[in-house]
Amino acid sequence: MRTYPRNSPEAAARIVALILISDGHVSQSEYESLNRLEGTRDLGLKPQDMPGIVQTLCEDLLMEGFNGRSLLSHIGDGFMVSLMAEVDEPQLQSKVLRVATSVVNADEHLSDGEAAMLDAINRHWQKRPVMMVGNASAAVPQRS
Numbered sequence: 001m002r003t004y005p006r007n008s009p010e011a012a013a014r015i016v017a018l019i020l021i022s023d024g025h026v027s028q029s030e031y032e033s034l035n036r037l038e039g040t041r042d043l044g045l046k047p048q049d050m051p052g053i054v055q056t057l058c059e060d061l062l063m064e065g066f067n068g069r070s071l072l073s074h075i076g077d078g079f080m081v082s083l084m085a086e087v088d089e090p091q092l093q094s095k096v097l098r099v100a101t102s103v104v105n106a107d108e109h110l111s112d113g114e115a116a117m118l119d120a121i122n123r124h125w126q127k128r129p130v131m132m133v134g135n136a137s138a139a140v141p142q143r144s
Helices: 011-020 028-036 045-061 071-085 092-103 112-126
Strands: none
Touching: 011 045, 011 071, 011 092, 011 112, 028 045, 028 092, 071 112, 092 112
């Protein structure tokens, strides 16, 4: 798995990319929401950079033997720890969570995979869940 410099825009965007692919596909409405809310710019990237981040993440996962099943069960806790450690600045973490929350709400459906990934990110960063979305069991942080 490739690494990015700590607290870099790419490291932050890769965590958003995890959310984007956590339900097995990236919907057009998710990309549109990301662009409309300027989420990629909030993370320090140009909008056209995000598809490359998603593609790189998918390539890395395939090289690691990902078979399309549950993303969280494939990557495991050790992998999540290393990804989450690349973004340790609290303000950047909050931005990532705000952007990720906007993205998952874009298609008006919070999948089990998205809920599980948001929950995992919150746990790794020890963020306090503050709001529930729909019938999902994942807590989603409000904008800070």
